Amino acid sequence: MRTHPATCPAAGTSAAGERERPGGRRFASGSSRTIAPSHGPWQTKDMVLYRFLMWLAGLSLRLRAALAPWPGAERLRAPEPPEGAGPVVWLHGASNGELAAARPVIAALRSALPGLRLVVTANSLSGRDLVQGWALPGTAVRLAPHDDTRTLKRFLDAARPAALIVIENELWPNRLRLAAARGIPVFCLAARISERSAGAWRRIPGLARSVIGAITWLAPQDTASRDRFRALGLPEDRIGPLMVLKSAAGAIDAAPLPCPRATTLLAASTHAGEEAIVLAAFKRALAARPDLRLILAPRHPRRRAEVEAAIRDAGLAFATRSAGAEPDAALPVYLADTLGEMDRWYAGAGMTFVGGSLVDRGGHTPFEPAAHGSAILTGPHVANAAPAYAALLAAGGAIEVTDAASLAAAILGLADSRAQVRQAEAAARALAPFTAGAAVAAFLAALARETGPPLKGAADAVQA
Incomplete structure (x- = not known):
């Protein structure tokens, strides 16, 4: 019978009653966290296969890096420790959206622990560049290490983090396994898991037990995710309050656009197959309201050529941000094909269609347009933020559309x-319960409890 990692005995206990981390580091014996050993459940068939596959992938990456310069080679190198002498926390987010949403967490950590050093990692170059642009003192920013044992050991040896913070659904098995083996507490914030992903984890139970057993504390994004993590074996005492980080990020002041806000529609984070529907709807609405303007911001700017072709097929004139053009009131469409400027587009649009919802991509969160007071339009596919959209639709804080005809009608009506003001006010009321402030405070308390003296200041800050 396999033993759950959470029930395995600690790797070692000092005479002072503190459990000892590899390398002589300790954390308080009062913590509920245990150190996962390097044998037992970590050696399940699923985990052994995963480790082998990651080893092969790592070998391929090393060969590629040896043959020619390549930005992704950064994933294989040990990080440069951030400047300073305080404890280190490793924070990871997949890309721009997750890391931008994590700014309240970073601010709370730095406020609670002025001497704290951060290692922030991202899966994408754009995410890394976004955080580097914040110029945070005492912070090292880099691409996330590849999930093979050799690379991760070098990363952990160099960074020596006192805790690992994971944003949303970045549950990499080797990363969590090695963190747990070293007694590094793992905190998952705004954690989200779909029914499809939960089903996939259930089909690899050995790997699932290893990953779930490595989690110290998890704040789920919604009740459905909470129930799925619980069903996968996460104990109740490791589950914190609901946390929706993107609701806490707030709006950022942005330069005004030349087009009137009330007649400007932003199609945000659109996906393949969606732009054609949006453009057809906009063209239909434009025939009735020639003063309408569209800002089209695809989720992945690398799809630029595909989206440009869709605009041409629709017979609409446009300007392109990546070519250096500014929005032009004389042109009906503006292609916002860059990263890091979404606040400007939200601020300049009285209406926002949130993409990934007319095609089955689960939608994107409504918090950014709501923070800017932009009226929200959405398709029916909103599984990624279902509770928030349910609250919005019930309160009249969003309009659901299903095709080009209904989207055109909604645009004309808004x-x-x-x-727009009436709908934005309804959206603000509907989304108020999703604030992350209390959940972030609960996280800081859990962080202090699980790490002990290295981050004890967090507990004092929460109690103050």
């Missing part, structure tokens, strides 16, 4: 500043 192309009025008074209608």
